[in-house]
Amino acid sequence: MLKITNFTNKTLKHATKGVLCVSLKKKHVWTSDNIVKSPFQDVVIPNVTVAEYVWRNLDKWPTKTAMICSVTNRQYTYEEIYKQSQVLGANLRKKFKIDNGDAVAIMLPNLPEYLTAVIGILNAGGLVTTLNPNYSAHEVQRQVSMSDTKLIFVTPEVVSTVKKALVLCKRDIPIVEVNFNGDLQEGTISFKELVEDKYVDLNILKEVKRSAEDVAFLPYSSGTTGLPKGVELTNRNIIANAEQQNKDFRFYAYTTDSHQDNLLVCLPMFHSYGLSILAVHKFSVGLKLVTLPKFHPETFVRALSKYNFNLLYLAPPIVIFLGTHPQVVSKYFEHLRCVACGAAPLPMADIERFLSKVPDNVHFSQAYGLTETGPLATAYPIGHKNYKKVGFALPNIELRVIDGNFNNVGPNKVGELLIKGPNVMKGYKENPEANKQVFVDDVWLKTGDLAEIDEFGAVTIADRLKELIKVNAFQVPPAELECVCKEHPAVYDVAVVGIPDAKSGQRPKAFIVLKENIKVSDIEILEFVAERVAPYKRIKEISFIEAIPKNPSGKILRRVLLEKYC
Template sequence: MAARNLSKKAQRLLTSRSILLSSRKQSSVWTADNIAKSPHRDIEIPNRVITEHIWENMGRWPDKTAVVCGITNRSYTFHELYKYSRNFAAKLRTQMKIRDGDAVCLMMSNSPEYAIGVLGALEAGAAVTTANPIYTPYEVERQIKQADPKVLIGVPDSVPVLKEALRLAKRDIPIIALKNPDSILPEKTISFQELFLADNVDYSVLKDVSRTPEDVALFPYSSGTTGLPKGVELTNRNLVANCVQQDVETMRVYEETTKSNQDVTLGVLPFYHIYGLSVVLLHKLSAGLKVVTLPKFQPNTFVDAMKNYKINLLCAAPPLVLFLGSYPGITEEHLASVKTITCGAAPLPRTDVIRVLEKVKHDMDFLQLYGLTEVSPLATCMPPGSKDYTKAGYGISNTELRVVDQDQRLGELHIRGPQVMKGYRNNPEATKAVITEDGWFKTGDLASLDENGAVTISDRLKELIKVKGYQVPPAELENVLKEHPDIIDAAVLGIPDPRLGEVPKAFVVLKEGGKIQANEVTSFVSERVAEYKRIKDVVFLDALPKNPSGKILKRVLREQY
């Protein structure tokens, strides 16, 4: 555990953690069917929606800061966050005519108002979908067509993209914009501030909202195990379960909020991604933590926020850990208040962890965890106090794990628990392909379980390319390539890159008479996808290797090229 003045109760808790998660006790997690059960106690999942869960304990900390901008210091207390979220919800019901189950799409960078947008939409009875603020109009167009939102929420920088996406999709949807203090409201948009700061709001319209734990609350887009992005339907029960699972005393990575204590976490992971939205924002608000937001990662603002806000808990992805260990501007002073760093999104080399730990002069937890959008997202985590930096952890409460292969110790990791998604939005075939009849979610990741039930992620069975922790689906890039009038067929692979982890490489077959250069191909793709998805290399082939059923043999491409 991190260095701190431990009370007798805390010392007992630390001891109980060690006992519970000892090897002797861990042998009992295995069932006769080779299923590894969670070593943590089972929990009862509250029968409520996610907003009720977040506000449940607000009376204990109404005047504490809930969210604050790490650059401008603009902030809202928990009471203000509750009030403004309900204001926004009421305006969505009255002015935007939002009804139960309607979709609301947020395309914003991290800010204190992101919380108001999400919680307000949920309070209005909507289901929230999120879009990456660096998406191109083509990417947003596809999500608009799939998600069918009734309202779009953006910032001035994203409004032109939203408008172009609507034109491409042939849709007429109102755009709500969060105005910058030093800018004017974009033309033909509705002021976000005027909606949530409104006076004399009629809250009675919120009595008409009727949402249950089984209703979908969020549907962020993920590539799943393969293919194009799909809307992952996460119910209120899924999200509440994953919140409560993180509160169990044997795996809790924060100090409880009291009159005299409030832990501080940094919201630098993007909120459009489920890791940032669920683990960093929603869960930490439910526990009364202060969330410091940064609109994007930049070395100077990140370093300043770490020091100025005395961050206690840092939720990270591998590129951020690499930065912490290698950037000379990060010193012990910046990490002095950090008690715990958690890292997910991709496997992390032990050497990267050691570089970070060598910078601190106090005892600090560094815990690997594992999850996916489809499991809300947390499935496993190393317990506080662990010094094993290679494993992704044990199943969290109420969670079962298994690997499917001959020896039941190495193979595809399957997960079963209350956090497993309802399914892919309007895609029963894709849902059936990844969720078994008895509730197991097939992750598509190759993993092993040790004798104590701890997970090590070995590789991906799925074809997703990991660029700096971002998931890039080859099928999406292949579809873009084949939109070019001179390209008849295409395949995309991820190839190793020392700086980015992997980068996409394209194998292209031209139509008869087609004459284009590699730089023309990369430029064509770059105009249509976010920067991290861009093709870095192009190989022209006469034909792609395929099996008798027509599936591209990417293994052959990888071996030959």
């Protein structure tokens, strides 16, 4: 059994120099029926809501900076966000009638106001559903309708898109505009006025009735078939995943009067990775969160040069950028201690290029998780330098690897990975058929990924069982693009696959069968799809073929397309 001693800030700083005690004991993590237990002691999960959890230690760091924009320097202390989120919650409940369990949408880039909106919604009794600011009106319309959104937070840049989406779904909901640089657009409400209201009665918050088992977050995750599904993450799911990172997997140093770790929040908070791991969890332990509104080389490098970052949570494209960009130099990483990379596998060559720029004692590891697991499921604690595996199951988590007949297989055997734990989602919103397909025995989540687990419990992701295309670590479901393509009047049949791309990892390619006696250019279809999806989902290449290869049950044989045409 692997054991890591609890440590102070001092031992954390020097952990990879040998101060931290790391040892592998012989106790087996595998049970007799081939279930893998986490090699770490279970953690206790507080029976509270996320809105209560994040403020448990407010008295330890009230005046420390909580959120700061790396571009504008706009910033808030912990006690300022506490007060603003309380006022916002009261206003949402009083002025807009947000009730217990109502969905409220956030369509914002990474701004220092993001968590104020999140906690304010939770304070009001609502649940948070997040949208990518790059979504088209069609995508916004779909999620607003599916989640039954009652109100939406936006920036000025997306107001017109949201208004168009509300027309499409025949809804009239309040639009709250986060705007600090000009007049409000017609038909929107000032975020600033809602959080700075001195006259709202906070007693209305006493009406809120939410428990640990209630849904807190409702992100939408792209499945392997059909359209994105609402992932119901309860307060307990989110808090469990936070607590799982507070002991053996603690990468941060404790916040004290004299020390506060800096964390770059460059991964989007509309994604569960950015929202849960980078924002909510690190906020709950008092770190300084430095936000980057969007990835741009110049502003990214400027942020690295300005702040002494101690932690970096990254996706593969950013690791590649850091390792190859000439303006990213070693002196920017002098205070760096821990780096975790998730969302997609990262080749060793890219890891080595990045590590050549950072101090030898920096802990680097790949991690694994899903939106449906809150999201973190496996990682390596400090002291391990195995860059090809994605680590051990977090505390309270159990794993299985199954064959095609749902039989558990033993160590070093490849099969589909299943996960059970308190961080696993409640289920997909109002989608019993999808829940039936994704859960085994109602508790084991099928990940759709092929994996193998060694005798010590370390996990290797062997291949992707899913057919999702990964573009810059964003999930692009082929089925969604196929549905959009089929809306074009000239398209008879279509299949979309991911093909290798040096810059983005993969890019979507469509194979299209046209209707008889109809001609259309590939450019016309590319533009048709581009108008209806976010930029990262856009099809980059089209081939016209006579028929889509399928198996007897009608399932597209994507591998045949890849082998024959790519």
